[in-house]
Amino acid sequence: MTGKTKNDSRASDAWLRHMADLEDHCKSLAVGGLAHELGLIRPGPPEGPRVFGRLIEFARRARGLSLERLAEKADIDLAELVALECDEDIAPTPRTVYQLAMLLQLDTTKLMVLAGLADAADPDLNQAALKFAARSEPTAKLSTAERVAFDEFVKVLIERSDRA
């Protein structure tokens, strides 16, 4: 910024309150110019956290676990688990991903990619994630088609970690 004389007026109280309310309805205000220059913007998988949340939800339902029970078994925060399954744009913490991977016996690295916490360098994983997202809809009970989609996706996660 420069040291030039300011000639603006301070924001009025009404302006500030109006903008603060608008701001509250937005998820973020983050700007990406500097982050891009520093190489901090990671190209996540096409569906990002949405697929991760869906996968965890399916894995939980396939095992007949309630949200509370899964949070307890994985030793993770219940509020975060609920947010992961219900809010498409919430990214989990690395610890949560690790705990879930251990409990569900899935590859930690692949889950980190799905959660948007690591680079997506595996086109097969992206493809599998897209297929899973396209074929699954959150419902109370896994349909046969959903069960097939879930099983296929889990198979990719496990198979690729075995080969790595």
Next chain:
Amino acid sequence: MSKSRVNLVRRGDGVLVEATLVDGVEPSDLISEEDWQGLILLKTAPYVAHIEQDRGRPLVYVDYLEVAPWNWRIPALGEEGQYKGIGSILFREAVNLSFQEGFHGRIGLHALPQAETFYENACGMTAIGRDSKKQNLIYFEFSREQAQKFLQKGGDS
């Protein structure tokens, strides 16, 4: 370095709390109760406008803007944050600088995907398009008319 006083809205009771905007060489901090509450980094060169009516004219580029994590509101996690309105105050500072530099309020920035709603809807910027040189982030601009409206009335609901 200069300092100016601005207000922030405290969550819960809505009381306006005075804060200090520290206008350094770069970046600028918004400080309240001795803690920084947000940060903005602005560049005045060599960026020019892409929007049709101002094409080729200089603008202020917002290189970085972030609200301190303890002010983030995350309903799904029950997090409410301490103050609100921080991003708007910082963004207003960018518009002010543009006027001071003789750029008539012209602003440019690349928004991260989760922030597109704020710049397009809450601030009223124009989405120019995806920038393949910046990992396909959407590039937004304020024309001089949009900037003037923002300073006077804020964005649309």
